[in-house]
Amino acid sequence: MEVQNLIRAFDGQRVVDDVGFSVEAGQVACLLGPSGCGKSTTLRLVAGVDLPDSGRIFVDGKPVCDGNIHIPPERRSVGLMFQDFALFPHLPVSENVAFGLKGGYSTNRAHVGELLERVRMSSHIDSYPHELSGGEQQRVALVRALAPQPRVLLMDEPFSGLDERLRDGIRDETLALLKEEGTAVLLVTHEPDEAMRMADQILLMRDGRIVQQGAPYNLYNAPVDRQAAAFFSDINILTGEVQGALTETPFGQFLTPGVPDGSEVEIVIRPQHLRIDFDRAGQGPAPTPENGTAALARVIRARYLGRESLVEFTTDQGGIVLNAIVPGVFLPPADTPMWLMLRRDRVFVFPRD
Numbered sequence: 001m002e003v004q005n006l007i008r009a010f011d012g013q014r015v016v017d018d019v020g021f022s023v024e025a026g027q028v029a030c031l032l033g034p035s036g037c038g039k040s041t042t043l044r045l046v047a048g049v050d051l052p053d054s055g056r057i058f059v060d061g062k063p064v065c066d067g068n069i070h071i072p073p074e075r076r077s078v079g080l081m082f083q084d085f086a087l088f089p090h091l092p093v094s095e096n097v098a099f100g101l102k103g104g105y106s107t108n109r110a111h112v113g114e115l116l117e118r119v120r121m122s123s124h125i126d127s128y129p130h131e132l133s134g135g136e137q138q139r140v141a142l143v144r145a146l147a148p149q150p151r152v153l154l155m156d157e158p159f160s161g162l163d164e165r166l167r168d169g170i171r172d173e174t175l176a177l178l179k180e181e182g183t184a185v186l187l188v189t190h191e192p193d194e195a196m197r198m199a200d201q202i203l204l205m206r207d208g209r210i211v212q213q214g215a216p217y218n219l220y221n222a223p224v225d226r227q228a229a230a231f232f233s234d235i236n237i238l239t240g241e242v243q244g245a246l247t248e249t250p251f252g253q254f255l256t257p258g259v260p261d262g263s264e265v266e267i268v269i270r271p272q273h274l275r276i277d278f279d280r281a282g283q284g285p286a287p288t289p290e291n292g293t294a295a296l297a298r299v300i301r302a303r304y305l306g307r308e309s310l311v312e313f314t315t316d317q318g319g320i321v322l323n324a325i326v327p328g329v330f331l332p333p334a335d336t337p338m339w340l341m342l343r344r345d346r347v348f349v350f351p352r353d
């Protein structure tokens, strides 16, 4: 599936602003972004339930929407699965799954049976939706969407109605089935964890635009700007002024090439990429290329989060507040002096907006 230069405005305001991407068969692309950034509108345009002001959409290489063509939703080979997955309450599972198939359940028994088998729901074939748990309903909704074998499946926050504990299992199961089917999937979510877990490709959206797209690894480890970095985890920010392509901080100098002298930069690091060392009578670790220079800091407070501990520090020089995440239990008392280092390969430098 491919989308080119999609634009959609409401009341003169562009909510989808020159969006373009493609999704290969068997790939999951996640449209990720904060509420109101235009994800659902993009999905609706691809589905064909809304018309773009301009732009083109292709499914299987064929145009389904451009300046001249507008193929209706039911003829786009696109399946839909939305948040409330609305199974028909008056129909049993069998009829729900067969709903989009010519001839209904009676002529598609084998296909429906096989699909239900694959999501371990065969024993519920005669049940009605109200007799199923949320997770079971979700599995039925998934195979209902896949039954007509669409080339593209569009999913809008499909897991958000589910119990937290069920979600991971159902996500993995869904992913496995989608991969087997070879369907191109476009999934809308505002949860970075979900996108990281599900996506082959993340399309990060902000104010109607895709600000970055790529594999989850790339978005996490090479964000385009501070907001993109902050979308995936808490971040620490140090600010500094550039002089001669270098920025001086309590953690030593950072290379900031291409930024004019006198302008400010933000040096960003995720809490799990701080290194901590104990203080030995005012002596810190020697500088290294990997970790730069250590800066003396004091513990403000430490909290245990289960798998990890979160320790808040303030640096002696400059009073910079920094959060560090450490695996396991690490709860130093307040005011403990410690040396902090920033993993140089995990630091992002951005011009300050």
Ligand SMILES: Nc1ncnc2c1ncn2[C@@H]1O[C@H](COP(=O)(O)OP(=O)(O)OP(=O)(O)O)[C@@H](O)[C@H]1O
Binding pocket: 010, 011, 015, 033, 034, 035, 036, 037, 038, 039, 040, 041, 042, 190
């Ligand atoms: N039919 C419409 N008429 C007017 N404005 C609309 C319409 N549909 C969407 N919008 C506006 O477009 C913007 C983007 O909405 P959209 O639903 O695409 O965002 P979203 O990223 O999916 O958000 P959420 O995660 O909250 O669903 C919002 O400001 C919304 O109010």
